[in-house]
Amino acid sequence: MTPSRHRVAPSPAPVDLSARTAPFLFQGPDGAIGATGTLHPLPRGPLATLPDRISRAMEGMAPTGLIGGALPFDRDADDCLWMADQTSRTPIAARTQPEIAPTWTVTPEPSAEAYAEAVQQALDLMKNQANLPQPLRKIVLARTLALVCDQVIPVPSVLARLCQDASVTAFQVALPPSTDTGPDTVTDTATDTDGARLLVGASPELLVRKSGAQILSHPLAGSARRRSDAAQDRAAAQALTASAKDLREHAIVVEFILDTLAPHCTTLTAPSVPEITSSATMWHLGTPIRGELRDADMPSVQIAGLLHPTPAVCGSPRDRAAQIIQQLEPVARDFYAGAVGWTAANGDGAWYVSIRCAEIQGRSARLYAGAGIVPGSVPAQEAAETGAKFAALLRALGLPHDMAIPTDPH
Numbered sequence: 001m002t003p004s005r006h007r008v009a010p011s012p013a014p015v016d017l018s019a020r021t022a023p024f025l026f027q028g029p030d031g032a033i034g035a036t037g038t039l040h041p042l043p044r045g046p047l048a049t050l051p052d053r054i055s056r057a058m059e060g061m062a063p064t065g066l067i068g069g070a071l072p073f074d075r076d077a078d079d080c081l082w083m084a085d086q087t088s089r090t091p092i093a094a095r096t097q098p099e100i101a102p103t104w105t106v107t108p109e110p111s112a113e114a115y116a117e118a119v120q121q122a123l124d125l126m127k128n129q130a131n132l133p134q135p136l137r138k139i140v141l142a143r144t145l146a147l148v149c150d151q152v153i154p155v156p157s158v159l160a161r162l163c164q165d166a167s168v169t170a171f172q173v174a175l176p177p178s179t180d181t182g183p184d185t186v187t188d189t190a191t192d193t194d195g196a197r198l199l200v201g202a203s204p205e206l207l208v209r210k211s212g213a214q215i216l217s218h219p220l221a222g223s224a225r226r227r228s229d230a231a232q233d234r235a236a237a238q239a240l241t242a243s244a245k246d247l248r249e250h251a252i253v254v255e256f257i258l259d260t261l262a263p264h265c266t267t268l269t270a271p272s273v274p275e276i277t278s279s280a281t282m283w284h285l286g287t288p289i290r291g292e293l294r295d296a297d298m299p300s301v302q303i304a305g306l307l308h309p310t311p312a313v314c315g316s317p318r319d320r321a322a323q324i325i326q327q328l329e330p331v332a333r334d335f336y337a338g339a340v341g342w343t344a345a346n347g348d349g350a351w352y353v354s355i356r357c358a359e360i361q362g363r364s365a366r367l368y369a370g371a372g373i374v375p376g377s378v379p380a381q382e383a384a385e386t387g388a389k390f391a392a393l394l395r396a397l398g399l400p401h402d403m404a405i406p407t408d409p410h
């Protein structure tokens with residue numbers, strides 16, 4: 001992560017965004033929530049300035065208002081938050097994909113093989129540093145798929161398809177224009193009038209939900225691909241609950257969240273053994289962590305900022321893991337593996353880990369998927385796991401859900 005820059009930009013002017021670029025929309029187990037009415041982008045800044053910017057924004061906020069948006073992976077990079085004076089609970093409309101079958105080019109960046117090599121490098125680093133006073137225990141490494149379509153990507157249909165899985169929270173957040181669009185970002189101004197850059201996804205992972213003084217975090221770590229055959233699917237879940245490697249990978253996240261929340265809570269509890277949870281495409285180990293806040297007025301986005309990024313997406317110790325991620329991953333994470341969510345005028349709200357997502361602009365999409373690496377991880381298996389984690393987005397885009405899973409050489 002870069003050295004901190006404590007700056008707060010002047011308040012930008014209100015904007016009138018079209019329905020296609022709704023600044024933020026969420027739909028999942030918490031219901032549907034989005035913003036309507038007059039919208040203001042919040043002054044952007046790094047996490048260090050978030051409490052100050054949020055308390056200033058909330059001073060002038062309508063009781064019906066909502067703050068929502070995205071925090072980037074890098075704690076020192078600028079976030080992207082919006083404030084609206086009205087909250088919408090309208091569910092995301094069911095839509096179907098247009099009849100015409102689009103043509104796609106799909107480029108893995110890095111390739112699955114190069115990703116597996118990076119996993120091996122991460123394992124070597126952990127081995128070499130095993131005797132340090134604070135050894136590296138976990139590094140979450142991600143890879144991406146760069147997609148270009150011959151038509152503008154129909155984001156409303158993609159989002160509607162993501163909503164079909166009721167166990168995840170489908171989301172869309174409008175992002176600021178990219179500073180590094182790169183040669184493979186293709187927009188089509190003839191048909192895509194706003195050329196908006198959107199983060200679209202379906203997160204299975206609750207970073208924090210706050211209601212009054214009560215908070216719940218539900219970290220996930222430890223994964224297995226769902227199978228179409230019922231017996232194989234059950235076996236995959238059973239193997240996951242018994243996997244020592246996955247249980248260790250999971251425990252590091254729970255420990256971090258308990259340590260981070262403890263100073264802010266009067267009570268904090270978590271079961272000692274994780275539960276098995278699932279989305280339509282993946283099994284995960286998950287632990288519900290419940291707490292009661294000392295300061296019931298702390299806004300939910302601020303709690304998200306305390307926790308983010310957990311070792312479910314970064315590693316342990318956090319700053320060293322983040323540095324290694326920057327060295328080993330060829331593509332910047334930007335808003336992948338950050339947090340997306342909303343905070344109401346009374347501070348309540350819900351923030352999700354921004355995984356199982358893509359950045360979409362015009363005819364281009366970049367999909368991201370990562371996996372937690374701990375001693376005992378097998379590089380080829382981690383490449384396969386990340387391949388499986390692309391499934392939800394690939395399916396929503398109308399592509400074969402398993403196209404990014406490398407074929408087993410054995």
Ligand SMILES: C=C(O[C@H]1C=CC=C(C(=O)O)[C@@H]1O)C(=O)O
Pocket residue numbers: 140142205220221222223284311312313355356368369370371372389
């Ligand atoms: C980093 C991702 O998943 C995290 C969440 C659940 C399980 C994970 C795992 O088993 O590695 C990851 O920690 C991702 O989907 O990109």
